[in-house]
Amino acid sequence: MKAFLGMGLLGSNFVKAMLQKGEAVQIWNRTASKAKALETFGAKAFDDVSEAVKDADVIHLTLKDDAAVDEVLKNASGGLKAGAAIIDHTTTSAKGAIERTNAWKAKGFTYLHAPVFMGPKNALEGSGVMLVSGNQDIIKKFQPELSAMTGTLLNLGDIEGKAAGIKLTGNLFLLSLTAGLADALALAKAHDITADEIQNLFSVWNPGAGAPARLKKITSGTFSQPSWELNMARKDAGLMMNAADEAGSRLITTPAIAAVMDEWIAKGHGNDDWSVIAKNNI
Structure with missing residues (x-):
């Protein structure tokens, strides 16, 4: 049994892809209606996050930030199955990923940070890039499952938090690229050059x-x-x-x-x- 917490554009399509493969998925979202909408695809939605994770061997997350991850996992902790694995696809700080890895290990759970360079379409199709780093035995164990979710699973080695750092570095380049394109369009407009010409x-x-x-x-x-x-x-x-x-x-x-x-x-x-x-x- 799997649970998935966070039914934004990325999370909801990850869930749809899992359901299309015949997997049973329990889901939760802060705005309950977004989770309920996926019941028509075969998911089982819960209003209480601790209920959503009950009996789940693996819990996937796609949330907003470090604070959201910490809050949701704290609220879910009462329902976690002993020894369950938490796989977090949220873009977070490296520091937060390291702290959560250690904190959940001390509680008897596996926490693996696996951020992605994937959009909603990639999540549905199983394409794009997923990053992992840290304990290689854990990564090896979940490699088949994670590989099925993405086109490329990039193992960055045994340093905890490296996946988070590289994800942020890649996103920074995307921000810079988009800002550069915005400047190019502004300059083109100043010269009466159309976007199609660029x-x-x-x-x-x-x-x-x-x-x-x-x-x-x-x-x-x-x-x-x-x-x-x-x-x-x-x-x-x-x-x-x-x-x-x-x-x-x-x-x-x-x-x-x-x-x-x-x-x-x-x-x-x-x-x-x-x-x-x-x-x-x-």
Whole structure:
């Protein structure tokens, strides 16, 4: 028997996928109506979270944050089956994941943090990426179950909390990517360039494809052989900001990037590759 706590877009589709495979799933959600809606698919919904976890050997969670996970598990604890395993797919802090792993182990339960790079469609289809780290015996035990939930189960080794840290790092890049696209659209609008034209550009010239090579260049620590000098990159940033200002368009990230560029130019790195601005983070 499985239980699943948290029926948001991700959790509800994880449950639907389990039900399609013929698994019995007991579910709970803070807003009870979201759980009740899944009874038509074969799930058994409970208003009381401690009732939802009764007799469950494995309890999956997709909640909001550390505080929500701690609160829900505390409320569910009275109904937990002895020796049950808690598998948490919530994006949380690494510190919180480590603390929960140790705290629940001391109580006689298994806690495994397994955050995901998956959207609702991935959860339903069993595609995307799931991350795990920590006790390898535990990971090996649950690998078949977790692999069935995702396209790729990425085992990051035996360090507790690493999965949480890498998940947050990946999400940070997604935030930066989206903010960068927002800036690109704002600048395009300032030049009367349509979003479709930018889409067409990226279909021919895909800047995202260069991310691995750019990361390798940054981490090499060698900036003296530039492909784009910092002085020239800063000049271009100035042109971007001026054009946006004149059109009344708002740039989100470019002004902050320009400020960091100015700091490195002031340190005498104007002729280095512009990626020198990441030097202190290596």
